[in-house]
Amino acid sequence: MCEICGCSSDLTPVVENLIQQESKHTHSHPHSHDHEHGHGHDHSHVHEQDGAREKPPNRIVLEQRVLARNEKIAGKNRASFAERGCLAVNVLGTPGAGKTTLLARAMADQKEHWSAAVIEGDQATSRDAELIAQSGCEVLTLNTGKGCHLDASMIERALAELRKEHSLIVVENVGNLICPALFDLGEHFKIVVGSVTEGEDKPIKYPYIFRSASVFLLNKIDLLPHLDFDVDQCLAFAREVNPNIEIFQLSAKTGEGLEPWYDWLNARMTELKRVSNAE
């Protein structure tokens, strides 16, 4: 077990579909063994080394991109989303930023307009999923156990459980700004959630995730009168790391600022429909 974050190599996600009130435990090994190498060379041979040091008995050239396996499955997920004609977003943020509250609020506010499903990633419990399920949307929980991020193969398994009619699928990733950044799930966009109760410098402390996100939701603005948080500085940091990031300042609690974010999501769903109709 990793002593720093508690991860272990024993990643066996538990898939539970709350709406259907049944729980299926998949304990199969999460890694598949059919590899195709999109960018690497598929050869292996022994190298003879020059020089005074001992010749290595068996050196094998792999040229294997580490993330190739995850990327391949992410590609399949991307195709699944396209086939369903639905927008897929990957929501990330530190624990306590307000991801779950925001999503529960969004699902409740938009339930007449969106047919949406949420895939909840959490180390343990289905509490987040239960909160979101109160809005009536389909929710599926993935407990990663000791794992620190969701990967494409977990999403692939979740997709097999979800109903097909949704126009929006939201993945709420585990509360962690580091691990999920490198693992493409096949989503259209990453959305990073931060709050005014954190430091303004979050974006430059976690540049990788802010650079890979299309949207930054700055939450809990209702608390600004009680804090010394410098909003302009935070936005400047975010734009320094990602000049093209869309930023929405909002409060899941009071509802302030939510409409522009809903409009953004609706516009993306409309675009997707236009593109898939044109094909």
Added chain:
Amino acid sequence: MHELGIALEVIESIESRIGDQRVRLVVLEVGLLTAVLPDALRFCFDLASEGQLTEGAELKIIEVPGRVRCVDCRNEFSLDRPFGRCSCGRTDLEWLSGEELTIKEIEVV
């Protein structure tokens, strides 16, 4: 701690390519724009290798500097982290190289 996820993927990738031969050396290329910390990766690799075919293997990390181009003035320069500022003041940078995360080669026992 994504270094652990990466370490696990490295071990899994090697296992799928060579079956159950024991490994004594893994040479990994790591681009500096990935924000992967080599020391953390080494720590996680050692932990994740316990009981695996890479147990006790040496991990050699070749760091590849980031090479970026300013979207505005087209100036190219090096970076050792995933963000920076061009001499012209702009931060909109195109990444040309430095995102590598590749198992170059291994040595089996």
